Every structure is written in C-alpha cells, then in structure tokens.
Amino acid sequence: MSNILECVHLTKKYGHNIALNDVSVSIPSGKIVGLLGPNGSGKTTLIKLIAGLLVPNGGELYINGSKPGPETKAIISYLPERPYFDPSMRICEMLDFFADFYADFDMERAVKMLSDLGISQDAKMKTLSKGTKEKVQLVLVMSRRAKLYLLDEPIAGVDPAARDYIMRTILTNYGEDSTILISTHLITDIEKVLDEYIFISNGNIFRQGTVDDVRTEEGKSLDELFREVFRC
C-alpha cells in the first residue's frame, strides 16, 4: 500500500523551543490514523506542517509524493482547532468560496448536510454560535472528496451529542481510498473508528502501530495504553 504522507527527520523550532524533533513517520493511504498525545506534545505543529501553514526548520515532508505546495493543498482537507471564517460572510458565500477553489468540493453533499442540521445558508457567520460555526466548518471540510483529511482536535470542547454527530459525519463522508489523520487527546471517543495510532510526546514520535495489535497483543484498549504511557 502506498503512503500518502512521509516525514523524514522533520524538525520544527519556535525560537529555542523544539516543537518537533527529528520526526520520521509514514502514513499509508486509506486509513484512519489517530495522532495522540498530551497537550503541547507537537500534534498541532505536525498537522500545520502537513497543511503547509508552517515551514520546517529541517527535514523533508512529502504528501502523495510531493513537497507541500498548491498541488498538495488541493488534495488536503484541513479542519483547524478554531473557526477560520470571515465573520462578515454568509454560509452560502462560504459554499461558493469552497466550490470555486476546491475541485473536489461536493456542493450537493454540503447543502444536504446543512439542511439535515437545520442551518440556514443565508445566516451570517458572526451570528452563529460557537458550536454551529464548528459544525459548518466540519460540513465544509468533509464535503470535499480529499485524499487526506487533517482534523485537528475536532471533538475538543464540544458536548457528547455534538461529538457523536462529528464522528458520524467524519465516518459517513470520507472515501475508501482517503486517509484521515485525527489529532486528539480524547481517545475514548475516537478509539472505535481508528485503524492506526501514533503516540507523540515532547515533539518525538515514540510509538506507532495498529489499534488491533494493541487489543490482541497487549489485551488493552488504546485508551488504557495511552493512560499507561502518558501517566503523570
């Protein structure tokens, strides 16, 4: 199976702080991968590097065989931690914006999802609640038929009902050949959907494998393993 993502000795520093330290990791196509680690472990930094929002200090990064650039951004669908909308825009304008720039954007799917949620397309972003903004953002991101989805803490700070909706949306909208990289520290909620996991701490990746192996070989759930590994 080909790899959608290859990081080779990737390093990222913020001043003197090392956020990612010589990270080498590969992610195969067609999998749901959990990027798991405590707060400040480097999850968001790695995702931003893949999304092309940060420039690495060292190492190489290949997405579908190419270095980050317009071609890789065309196949990545990125959900950041916080809303990135222009508050003066209406939802229908955001839909047009996505349809204009992303060839893989499925307008029908987006309209249906918004309709299912009972969100009006005429609503202005600034009038929406935080939860609704997050839902709209998720709808836009998951309405793309992207090769790689980068979901940065998609379920952090939302209520359990919203978590279920988010997980359902992710699972029902991604293609078989697509890859999803989900960063979170809330393992229990996503464990059942993950194929693989990557444990990251202090900018280092120190464990990677399949969730099935954890269950069969170690007789533990991923959440139990996480608590054991990251015990304070």
Next chain:
Amino acid sequence: MLKKLFRHDFAAIGRHMWLFSIIVFATTALGCASILALENIDFDQTSAFFDTIQLILTLTTVMSFLAIYAYAIIGTVNIFKRYYNNLFTDEGYLTFTLPVKSSQIFGAKILSAIAWLLLIGIVEALCFCLFMITALPTYAISSLLNNFGQMITTAAEAVGVFQLVIYIIEIIVASLATVIYQIVLVYMSITFATIIAKKHRMITGVLMYFVSNMLVSILITVLAAITTVISSAFFTADSLTHEIISAEMHVQLIQFFLLYGGAATGIYFFNSFLLKKKLNLP
C-alpha cells in the same frame, strides 16, 4: 486562480465599502440640500428659531463635507485591515491552505486594493463635484470649465495633440506605479511586523513603513539625480530647444515610472518570499 482570488477579495472588501459608499452619497446629498436651504431661506429675520436652523444647516454642510474625507480614510484602513485579518489572523488558516501560490494571494490583494482605491477616488470625485455644482453659481462653473478647456488647448498647441496624449498617459502610468508602490510597501510592512513582532505589531508595522519608505525614497532620489546629471551633460543652456525640453520631460516621467515600478516589483517579490518561507501562523 488569481482571478478567483481577486473576485473574492474584491467582494470581501465590498461587503463593508458598498455600505460606506451609500452613506457618503447620502451625506453628500444632505450637505447639498443644506447648501440649497442656506441659499434660499431668508435668514434676515431676527429670530432664535432661524438662528438655530442656520447653525444646524451650516454644521450639516461642514459634517457632510468632512464625511467625504472620512470615507477615504475608512476605505483605505479597511483595505489594509482586510489584508492583515485575511492573512495573519485565524482567517489565514483558510487563506494559506487554498491550492494557490503565495504570490497569487499577494497579487490578488494588490489588484483588489488598486480597484477599491480607484472606486473610492471616483466616489470622492463625484461627491466633490456634487458639492461644487450645488455651491457655485452657474457662471462660475462654466468659467472653470472654460479655463480648463483653454489650458488643454494651449498645451495641445504648444506640444501637439499627440505629445499631450503621450504626456497624459505617462502621468497616469507613473501615478499608478506610485500607488502600487505605496500599497505593496504597506503590505510588506504589515507582513514584516507580523513575522518579527510578538507584541505591538501595529506600531512595528507603522515604523517599518516609514523607515522603508524613507530608505526607498532616498535611493530613488539619488538614482533620479544621477540620471538627470548624466542626461544634462549632453546639452548646454544655449542648445535647449523645445524638442529637447519635451524629450527631457518624457525621460523624467519614464524614469519616475521605472524607479517606482522597480521598487514595487522588488517589494512584491520580497513579500511573496516572506509569505512563502517565513510565515508561521500561530
């Protein structure tokens, strides 16, 4: 992609600016109505009521006149604020994950800024014209237009129609080059301040703008002085003919365009490099 970026950016600035444009036209209409009222109401009657009315109408006229200046300032600030918000706040997460080059994002910002500054200029000119038509008597307006016509005719007779058209084109192109230079310089200052300053980004940006503007202006003045000295070495005061003076003016205008156009191009590439290689969104 540049066309799409421009279209969305132009529309985004417009979401605020169309409203401001309508407001400024409305205040201008109100100001013109006040002028007409001041001219037509007989205020000779000694009454506190008429004094108050006169004061209100005068204040309305002054305020509506000032609103035109405020519109230009708000419009310009809005354009630069949009650049900052769209690139360096949370909106940047969307802007920089679009499948486009950083240079295209920057190019679209420049084009939409030029388009909106031109539109702001047109709205302002229209508002001033409305004020002028309302405030000045008909004979004064026709006298102004006649003088302007005579000035053009005299210039055309002196240098020829073709030369005059060329001068006007050169002046427009050189002015456009300075406008673009100012836009890219402000944008570059904002980018630079965002990259280097963790706090006080606004002050850093303003300082950056003044320092770079001063340095580029000194450089341009020195280069312009050198070329003027070189070109003047080819003729003496006695050899100055009408053709030589005309040619020298063309050289000055083209030189002006090349220097500011060159500076704008250099800043464009530098800012595109900063956005591509040095930007790290928090």
